[in-house]
Every structure is written in C-alpha cells, then in structure tokens.
Amino acid sequence: MSSFDWGEFQDQTIAVRAGHERTQFREHSEPVFLTSSFAYDSAEQAAACFAGEEDACIYSRFTNPTVSVFEERLAALEGGESCVATASGMAAITATCLGLLNQGDEIVASRSIFGSTTVLFNKFLPRYGIAVHSVSQTDIGEWERTITPNTKLLFVETPSNPLTEVADLKALAALAKKHQCLLVVDNCFCTPALQKPLALGADIVIHSATKYLDGQGRALGGAVVGDKENVGEKVYGFLRTAGPSMSPFNAWVFIKGLETLNLRMKAHSESALALAQWLEQQEAVERVYYPGLASHPQHDLARQQQTGFGGIVSFVVKGGQKAAWELMNRTQLLSITANLGDAKSTITHPASTTHGRLSPEERAAASIDDGLVRIAVGLEDIEDIKADLHFG
Numbered sequence: 001m002s003s004f005d006w007g008e009f010q011d012q013t014i015a016v017r018a019g020h021e022r023t024q025f026r027e028h029s030e031p032v033f034l035t036s037s038f039a040y041d042s043a044e045q046a047a048a049c050f051a052g053e054e055d056a057c058i059y060s061r062f063t064n065p066t067v068s069v070f071e072e073r074l075a076a077l078e079g080g081e082s083c084v085a086t087a088s089g090m091a092a093i094t095a096t097c098l099g100l101l102n103q104g105d106e107i108v109a110s111r112s113i114f115g116s117t118t119v120l121f122n123k124f125l126p127r128y129g130i131a132v133h134s135v136s137q138t139d140i141g142e143w144e145r146t147i148t149p150n151t152k153l154l155f156v157e158t159p160s161n162p163l164t165e166v167a168d169l170k171a172l173a174a175l176a177k178k179h180q181c182l183l184v185v186d187n188c189f190c191t192p193a194l195q196k197p198l199a200l201g202a203d204i205v206i207h208s209a210t211k212y213l214d215g216q217g218r219a220l221g222g223a224v225v226g227d228k229e230n231v232g233e234k235v236y237g238f239l240r241t242a243g244p245s246m247s248p249f250n251a252w253v254f255i256k257g258l259e260t261l262n263l264r265m266k267a268h269s270e271s272a273l274a275l276a277q278w279l280e281q282q283e284a285v286e287r288v289y290y291p292g293l294a295s296h297p298q299h300d301l302a303r304q305q306q307t308g309f310g311g312i313v314s315f316v317v318k319g320g321q322k323a324a325w326e327l328m329n330r331t332q333l334l335s336i337t338a339n340l341g342d343a344k345s346t347i348t349h350p351a352s353t354t355h356g357r358l359s360p361e362e363r364a365a366a367s368i369d370d371g372l373v374r375i376a377v378g379l380e381d382i383e384d385i386k387a388d389l390h391f392g
C-alpha cells in the first residue's frame with residue numbers, strides 16, 4: 001500500500017494503514033524486520049544496490065522496511081514529503097542541526113525548550129562553531145531583532161515543556177521565510193493528532209517518538225519530517241553516516257502506537273482540561289499552566305492552531321520545592337518519573353530533574369519555579385488522578 005496517495009484519506013485511517021506493503025507471506029499486521037543487513041542474488045546486484053541503481057535495503061543503519069513503514073506513516077500524518085526516524089528525540093534534534101548547519105551558522109531558539117535541547121544548544125553546538133541565541137517563546141519582535149544574516153534555523157517547541165507556552169507558528173513561519181531560514185518545530189506535546197506545523201508554514205517537524213507516538217512508555221525513538229532536500233537528503237545523509245538510527249523493533253512499537261494516536265490524544269486532552277480546571281480551584285495552588293484554560297495567556301492562539309490542548313498540565317504550588325516534593329511524595333497512583341506521553345499519569349519536579357542541568361540563571365530565565373510540578377495526564381480515570389493529589 002506504500003504507493004497509495006494518503007492525502008485523500010482522513011488522519012485516523014492514515015494512522016492505522018499508511019506505509020505497510022504486504023510481503024509474499026501476506027501478513028495482516030506490520031512485520032518486524034530484525035536484521036542488520038540485506039542479502040543479494042549476485043555480486044552484480046549488490047554492486048547495483050550500493051551504487052543506488054536499484055532501490056533496495058542495504059544495511060539497517062541506512063534503511064529498514066519496518067522503520068520505513070513508521071517513517072511513511074508519520075510523514076503522511078504530518079503532511080511532509082520525507083521522514084527520517086532516529087534513535088531518540090534528542091538524536092532527531094542533533095541530526096537536524098548537524099545535517100543542516102555549517103560552522104559560523106546561527107540558530108535562534110525559544111528559551112522555553114526542553115532541558116537537554118538547551119544543553120545541546122548552549123554547551124555542545126558552540127563547540128562546533130554554531131551559535132545559539134535564546135529569545136522569548138512569544139515575543140515575535142525579539143525573534144526578529146535577534147536574527148542575523150548568519151541565522152539558518154529558528155527552533156521552537158509549542159506548547160513548550162513544561163510551561164505550555166504557545167508560539168505563533170504562522171508568524172514564525174513568515175519570519176523564517178522573510179529571512180530565508182528554516183522554521184523547525186518540536187511537535188512533541190501535540191503530535192499531528194492536535195497540531196500540524198507544516199500546514200501552518202513550518203519547514204521541519206521534530207518528534208520524540210518516546211512520548212505520545214509510542215503512548216505507553218516502552219521505547220526510545222525520534223523523527224524528523226519535512227521536505228526531500230533538507231530532510232530526505234541532508235538530515236538523512238548525516239544520520240546514515242553518524243549512526244543514531246531507529247531500531248526496527250522500536251519502529252514496530254511506534255507503528256502500533258500511531259494506530260491509536262488520535263483516540264489517545266483526545267482522551268489525554270479531555271482529562272488534562274478537567275484536571276487543570278480542578279487545580280485552578282485548589283487553595284494550595286498558586287498558578288496553573290494549561291493552554292485549554294481561558295486564563296492561559298495564549299489560549300486564543302492555541303484554539304486557532306491546535307485542535308486540542310494536549311495532556312500536559314503544570315502548576316506552581318505555594319511553598320516552593322518543599323511543598324512540591326511533599327505533594328509528589330504523598331501520591332500513590334501517579335508515577336514519579338520524568339517521562340511523559342504514557343497511558344500512566346506521571347508527576348515531575350522539573351527544576352530538579354528535566355531542567356536540573358540548567359544553571360539557576362537559565363532556570364530563572366525559563367521561568368522554572370522551584371514550586372513547579374508537571375503532570376502528564378494519562379488514561380486512568382480522572383477522578384482517581386484528582387484523588388491522588390493531596391495538598392497537605
């Protein structure tokens with residue numbers, strides 16, 4: 001079915017069907033090709049495949065049929081020409097930067113990005129002569145003032161982790177176009193089920209498949225989606241050489257995860273909204289961050305560019321780190337873990353975990369308060385989730 005035009009189908013159909021071409025065994029479910037390399041009938045055929053004259057798999061660091069099903073399915077859901085699967089979400093971000101940038105190039109990135117992305121940008125990329133400038137997620141004027149003739153990428157994650165700040169993707173896409181750079185969007189929190197950055201003008205979409213694409217906290221993976229030249233050639237060219245490729249088994253887990261993505265994202269969003277509304281009423285809670293709340297500063301923008309508000313709710317408890325840790329230690333159902341996007345609800349203290357490698361100044365700049373708690377609302381009954389939160 002890989003030659004199908006998936007553009008004619010609805011998302012839920014694409015998520016269940018796209019990318020799988022049955023083998024001679026006529027299997028119904030997608031097979032897992034756990035093989036490092038592929039064999040040929042003759043030396044001549046091997047030579048033709050290595051020369052690119054025959055379209056065939058060579059080695060699983062380059063291509064693998066199970067990984068290709070995942071790539072094709074995700075590309076169809078995001079509306080991109082090409083998708084490259086990677087070993088993790090961080091591998092997707094690293095491959096995008098190193099595949100597309102040269103020494104002397106610059107990135108303008110939101111300050112409100114995931115902790116490891118901040119470390120990659122502030123500590124490692126500068127070693128290779130790539131400067132990264134941080135700006136406010138929501139101040140388009142600051143983005144524009146920070147762009148220089150050397151700027152090649154604008155990088156944003158929306159909604160952001162953990163404060164769920166929403167960036168205006170159409171405005172950033174227009175800015176990228178005006179200054180001839182690429183807009184790269186980490187679509188981890190929404191997934192294509194709730195937001196399609198390419199349709200809003202972005203050039204490249206990044207995923208940590210580890211999160212909602214899997215949906216059950218089982219495997220690490222990532223993906224880069226975009227056009228043939230930048231993603232299909234440049235990012236892929238770096239990846240097949242440098243090596244952080246997705247394992248076929250993990251690809252199979254993500255293929256199965258995609259089949260239920262739309263249903264899960266709706267359920268996560270519904271429960272997260274109910275939890276956020278309930279948290280707003282709690283005396284011990286100073287502030288709630290959730291794009292679905294009317295009190296969220298970018299609520300209207302989130303309504304325009306997303307079809308749902310996602311499963312992440314963050315809030316500041318009165319009493320700083322002590323109160324936050326006490327709340328977490330009283331939970332019995334919620335899992336104290338840094339992952340998100342799981343069927344099981346998770347509770348995290350960003351300042352001491354996901355954002356713990358940031359300096360106190362970097363944390364302050366990103367508004368990561370010591371009393372901040374993030375809940376990735378899972379698929380348990382919402383009443384049980386609320387009942388597990390005891391505010392002392």
Ligand SMILES: Cc1ncc(COP(=O)(O)O)c(C=O)c1O
Pocket residue numbers: 088089090091114116157161186188189207208209210211220221222
């Ligand atoms: C928004 C976001 N992007 C990227 C990543 C990195 O993904 P991975 O852990 O799969 O490398 C994460 C991980 O939590 C994340 O939350």
